[in-house]
Amino acid sequence: MTVAQQERAIRTRRVILATAAEIFDERGYESTTIAEILERADVTKGALYFHFPSKEHLARGVLAAAVTTDGVRPxxxxxxxxxxxxxxxxxxxPREPVLSAALRMAIDPQSRRQFGTRWVDWTxxxxxxxxxxxxxxxxxxDVDETETARMLVCCWTGVQVVTEGLPGSYDLAGEIASFLRRFMPTIAEPGVMSRLTVSAERAAHLHDDMPAWRSETGESEFVGLTP
Structure with a gap:
């Protein structure tokens, strides 16, 4: 396979996975069909099955891609x-279907029984x-690192699930920042806490900086979706 063919294959894989995530997020895993993914991704059945032998492989690919630290600088x-x-x-x-679809599958009992979650990876x-x-x-x-990490994963997920179900609209980054401002003082040394920045504005800045981060690291827009 030539370099051009390899690059084309990688792009095709990314498009298929991103498209599957969009539909999983909209309709749920069980209600999504391969035919819908093929039509929206505008790829052949052979191309899809070359990269993902089944819908189950697509679901596992979405879950794996959602464990990401992309855009975070040292x-x-x-x-x-x-x-x-x-x-x-x-x-x-809220802006990336791969992430929201992964969370939707993780909190859905049927999908969780079938595919598990990646919460262990996050922990x-x-x-x-x-x-x-x-x-x-x-x-x-006196902080237990594993216990603290597990509580962070639990609380982050809980904040997202609860705020999504409340009336009105909530900014998830703002809600998570509010949680962190209350949580971090329980684990950080006092002299360190005053040096930390926790705000929704910082989240937006990190997101806006992602194109520059990708340019510096050589990552693509679909970083995290590579084979």
């Missing part, structure tokens, strides 16, 4: 990196950051 404080990951995810989720990712932050003296000595 920071002087590891706790700031953790905050940035959590804030940026909240800002991106491990945040645990690693918390351990490094603790080694640097940013986190209180």
């Amino acid at each position: 920071q002087a404080l590891k706790l700031q990196e953790l905050i940035d990951i959590v804030l940026l995810l909240a800002y991106r989720l 491990e990712l945040l645990t690693a950051l918390l351990k490094e932050a603790k080694e640097r003296g940013e986190v209180c000595a």
Whole structure:
């Protein structure tokens, strides 16, 4: 396969996965058909099955792609990196079907029984950051990193699910920032807390900076969807 063919195959895979995520998000996994994905993605059945042998493989691909730290730059404080990951995810989720579809499948009992979730991956990712932050003296000595990471994942998911079901409209990044402003002082050393930035505005800035981040890292717009 030539370089041009490889690049075309990667683009096709990304389009198929993004399209499947859109329809999963709109209709749910069970109600989505391969025919709908083919029509909207404008690809052949052979192209789809080359990359994804079944609808189940598409669902697992969406779940895997949603575990992402794309757009988060290294920071002087590891706790700031953790905050940035959590804030940026909240800002991106309403704007990116891959992320919202993954969450929809994770909280749906039938899909969860069939595919599981990637909450373990998120817990491990945040645990690693918390351990490094603790080694640097940013986190209180009595904090259990794994337990804290698990609670972060639980609370983030709960904030999204509850606010989505409330009357009126809520800015998820703003709600997550409000939660973090109350949560972070329970784990951060006092001298560190005052140096952390937690706001919906920071989430928007991180999102606006993503094109520059992709240019610097060589990632594409569909980073996280690569084979």
